[in-house]
């Protein structure tokens with residue numbers, strides 16, 4: 001159906017612009033697609049729809065999005081209103097708790113998802129398709145082409161990882177011999193059935209796709225809600241998955257505001273919800289859903305440079321990438337750098353400054369910040385500068401010569417130094433460790449006898465997502481790693497905080513609600529629960545007699 005739709009639109013495009021335009025569109029737009037990233041504009045806006053009970057639908061309300069680079073209304077999203085959620089509630093309610101498949105029901109669907117993954121991996125690997133998604137991501141969540149393409153490549157590799165028999169291997173069970181003949185206990189990975197997935201704006205393809213596929217592989221029926229600012233990317237990806245054979249009834253896709261989604265969750269009562277986004281909403285949903293939730297929430301991610309100074313150019317570059325790629329809008333972005341005093345004379349900070357100055361709006365190596373305004377970044381910086389001994393190391397100013405609308409932020413890559421002893425003071429700690437989802441980091445210094453204070457700071461933080469311990473001193477690594485908890489921690493001279501690919505578990509630690517993404521372990525943890533079936537089929541011992549009451 002989506003192919004027919006896109007061809008119809010193509011036909012309409014020819015009528016508008018003639019055969020030459022069609023030829024160029026055919027070359028650059030994959031057959032499943034209904035939009036062309038380069039052509040979306042105020043005069044040719046794109047549409048995002050919902051998908052429920054096997055069909056694409058619109059709603060009574062179109063929410064217009066503005067182009068983050070010039071403020072032009074360029075995409076309209078059919079946002080479902082509170083009064084319109086019934087079909088979504090019904091669709092989810094139709095899925096039983098035991099799921100669409102499980103080890104004892106419709107096992108052929110594990111193989112089907114292996115095939116769908118193989119086809120989708122193949123399709124996404126085609127240069128025209130990966131370029132299409134990279135450019136579409138850039139339009140709604142502006143980042144450099146390399147960063148956008150990396151997101152597509154991670155997604156493609158993930159799909160490759162779950163081809164063939166790999167989906168059924170996710171549901172591998174085990175058996176333990178019992179106490180007598182005919183008895184054995186069998187542990188199964190069981191789905192939750194109806195589930196919900198809520199994802200943020202910063203990785204429009206990777207986060208929703210990986211969680212969606214994980215949910216499906218394990219036998220669940222998900223309703224997916226992506227931040228409307230970027231949901232056009234998953235609208236197109238669902239069309240690709242349908243073209244690869246995904247049954248239309250398996251996934252519902254809703255665009256709405258948070259309040260409507262909250263209502264849907266309460267009415268449809270999904271048995272598990274995966275939430276990726278801010279800690280504020282995470283905590284609200286955890287309470288509303290009575291704990292039936294797994295969380296990937298805020299990151300205030302730290303990097304500790306150990307006493308062994310080496311490879312300064314490389315480490316400056318990794319710091320620059322970690323703090324400022326995607327304009328700092330990665331949950332794994334380097335939020336605070338603890339630098340051993342041995343690095344003071346290494347020139348590291350000067351190198352970080354000059355690397356940050358290479359970033360420019362033209363290639364989106366720095367760009368719009370979608371959830372923090374320029375004025376709130378300035379205010380945060382000013383508050384930090386009230387702390388005695390603090391200073392701006394570089395940046396600290398708005399971007400110049402741009403047309404980024406005021407609802408978004410536009411700020412130069414910024415580093416503010418705050419003395420370690422001040423960071424630890426109770427009045428300052430909350431302020432310094434507040435996640436600023438933009439190109440902003442705090443830098444501090446410590447001496448050998450202050451490592452305790454660094455570890456105390458890490459202990460007192462609330463978000464334990466990613467971390468990096470940059471050192472090749474095994475005793476230093478052992479000390480820091482043994483006394484910290486972050487879920488995805490890189491250790492060694494090449495350690496980083498960002499850029500976890502699909503083969504590294506990614507997720508917070510230290511919270512029983514913590515979710516993961518990417519690896520088989522993450523999929524099994526988030527999207528299935530343990531079920532034990534104890535077979536006890538006999539026969540009874542020949543001399544069995546009725547025992548006395550116990």
Ligand SMILES: NC(=O)c1ccc[n+]([C@@H]2O[C@H](COP(=O)([O-])OP(=O)(O)OC[C@H]3O[C@@H](n4cnc5c(N)ncnc54)[C@H](O)[C@@H]3O)[C@@H](O)[C@H]2O)c1
Pocket residue numbers: 198199200201202203207225226227228256257258259261262276277278279281282284285295296297298299330331332371435437465507508
């Ligand atoms: N841990 C991770 O893996 C990870 C990954 C990416 C982003 N993040 C975090 O996400 C945050 C940035 O995203 P944001 O500010 O857009 O997050 P957000 O919490 O505002 O929004 C996330 C999603 O939740 C939806 N939502 C909002 N209110 C809701 C409600 N009451 N009920 C249901 N859904 C609701 C939004 O529409 C959006 O789709 C940062 O804190 C970042 O660290 C975490």
